[in-house]
Amino acid sequence: MITKPKGTYDIIDKEATKMKIINRAIDYFCEFYHYEYIRTPIFESRDLFHRTVGEETDIVTKETYDFKDRSDRELTLRPEGTAGVVRSFIENKMYGTNLPKKFYYNGTMYRYERPGNGRNREFTQFGVEILGSNDPMIDAEIISMPYRLLEELGFKDLNVKINNLGSKSDRENYKNALKEYLAPHLNDLCCDCKKRFETNPLRILDCKVDGESEILKNVPSILNYQSEESEKRFKKVLEYLNYLDVDYEVDDKIVRGLDYYDYTVFEIVSSKEVLGGASTIAAGGRYNDLVEKLGGPSTPCMGFACGLERLSLAMEEIGNYEKPALDAYILYVNEEEKIKAILLAQDLRGSGISVDYDTTGRSLKSQFKEADRNKARLLILLNSEDLQKGLITIKDNLTKEETKIDENEIIDYMISNG
């Protein structure tokens, strides 16, 4: 038997229903927030991700799906959504249009990592990118939007953690201060942190091993190394979040894994038990230097991404997601009735009425059962004798009342009783 590749999964049954609900909520929300839908390629040139996500990051060094096509082009399956949107922004010269551009995407991402609960190699992210505005209001909106969307989907235990990474030079100042502080304690840190000390000292902040140690508890805060301008900006973001009634918590240990972030970064976490170690449902931040780094004009941007599988997983505890009910189920026994059934079904479906019928030769009794399983509101009973007279029996599956009506009036009847 051929099985699915490791880390992939099929979206079926209840899962499919939930995904449909989630996707509809996303489209609905984004429409009202006035975000444009954008779809970029699932694979891009390898360089794009290496330059955007960061040459030193784990995502790029050990998690990308890299391959060569038949013409030896170096390609990579996208591990995240921002790079493609930024590339498209520059390539299509959208910086020449009315800014800001507000985009949302929703698609599969690929990371070669150890699969587990809420972690897959092929997974789905929905995200928003706003390109061309440095207004702190954008930061607040990028945080409040997923927050409200998640609330709408039933989450009541959300926690927003927010931090300010500041400008490049702010971060350089902080990095130096951090290294200065950590240097005498270097031997007390875990192996990974010793490596990070040189490669990416900021990441030491959210290390799980050393996180609880005294050394890290007294570490200097990045918030104390911000320029006046950066600090002012961050205060403004928080102020707007207050107005928007978003429940947040400033956490100076939040550092994101992608290199392109600066200024505001945030994570939205849920404490749902089913999530286990995958409690971060949405996360994002500002990336004011990325467009320029990729060859476009300097353009301040902000975005977030939200993992749909994790969202779906957490929704398990929130509500009951059943297949939508069927408007009508047609029951028939012989060939003459069957032909009538398929014609009738076609007409009703064309009139916006959801209809189904048996195609496995089930007994009449089983057809009744099948109708119940599908939660059909109306049963259409085809009977050769009645058909000769142009009549069709309709039975209300709730009241059990039966009505015989003229077959020409059935669509009107269904519409007025549906």
Place this chain on the structure above:
RNA sequence: GCGGAAUUGGUGAAGUGGUUAACACGCCGGAUUGUGGCUCCGGUAUGCAUGGGUUCGAUCCCCAUAUUUCGCCCCA
């Protein structure tokens, strides 16, 4: 990438080194010869993840592989 655990029909699962692999749900059929959802009766895994090995004999023991899962790492 490292360490632990798991893997029995459509589903939830019992079980044992030795003839026909419990039970429940579901599904199909019948009682009810074209009006059901209750009840009763019957059917429903030639197979216990895959490949090797040990054995007279393995679903059960051993090894490998795959997948899932938990923790680490990382992240959505």
